Amino acid sequence: MLIEVAFRGNRKEFFSWDLPDAPPLHAHVIVDADRGEDLGQVHAVGDLALKRSMGCAHGCGTGSPAHRALRLATKRDVRHSQTLEKANDDARRRAMEKVHAAGLAMKISDAEWQWDKKKLTLYFTAEKRVDFRNLVRELASTFRTRIELKQIGVRDEAKRLDGIGRCGRQYCSAAWLPELRPVNLGVAKDQRLSLNPSQISGACGRLMCCLRYEHEFYVQSRKRFPKEGKVVITAVGEEKVTVVDLFREAVTLRSVEGTMRTIPLAQFNTEAANRPAPTATVLEDEAEPTYEVSPELMYTSEFAIPEPRLVILTESIESEPVPEDRRSPDRPPRRRGRRGGRRNRGGNNRPDDQGPPSSSGPDDPTPE
16 A cells, blocks of 8 residues: 655655555654654555655656555654654754854755654755765764755745745645646736736745646636637627636627727627628639730731740950050950960960050051
8 A cells, every 4th residue: 555654844755554454644654764764644545645646746656665654653752753843943053053164155944853863854955056065074973863965945945844825825835736846927927917026926935836736727718718909790899809807707898989898708709609700802803805816917017926035144254345446457356355365376476475565556566
């Protein structure tokens, strides 16, 4: 049989129960803990414990739990557990003194002695990574037991310390919420809440956990309502959806004249379903003009049919030609496609032909 046991600081774990009779709810049991024994309180038994084990973050899933519950606790065991409360406060205070002496940027949130006092667990919060190896050695020499330092977040700190939220009730994380899931501003936007952090934050300084587990209700409910700002056609005529009330299931509409009215969602769906279908005006395409051409005029200039032409634009890479007045009358025109002209050509060999001549007048000598 599977049972769920709750410990100090709203910490819950699952254990196997080998005895034939199931333990009663809220009964104290002695369980096999890490390197010793510990005392806890039965929180769930049987099918409920199995269901919570499949869905909780601290559950063991489909596998069997690693530890088992040994027996029911006696009155002497319960009294010994109650005396450890003062020892927990004293251990936390002495650990804080060690932290301040070492100058570490960490805050000791809670201290928890194991029932047999074979282990002391210290829970702390820190914004950055902390090297606490020397601190563990000092604490082990002070308390003469095994020390475990466990870093937790601010949400887990609020869950361990417990308290009353702004709604006037116990923290959801400490009362019943099995898993602390991340919460962002997107869930607040979907619920049309104020984005002021002071109004949607809990005692831990983060966004309230209730925004997360209520988000699915808002998402599913808004699918049955029209979108705000949408223009619809109802029995009154063309109206705009201004406000949607999910809890009262009402829709506020505003007409073209500016009059406002609030109707139930069922009435809105009825009016929207019975509204006349809009008549669409279909414009016929203008008929293209047709021309009747006799065979005699089809290939004459009187009725010429233009043919498609393909124009290819090319870019010349040759330089501009030399003007006629600058050319020598006896010299053939020189090609200037490449710099320096053509060399070593028959009939045009010049020893000093290294480029264009310095002057191109009509009196220039012509090579023979």
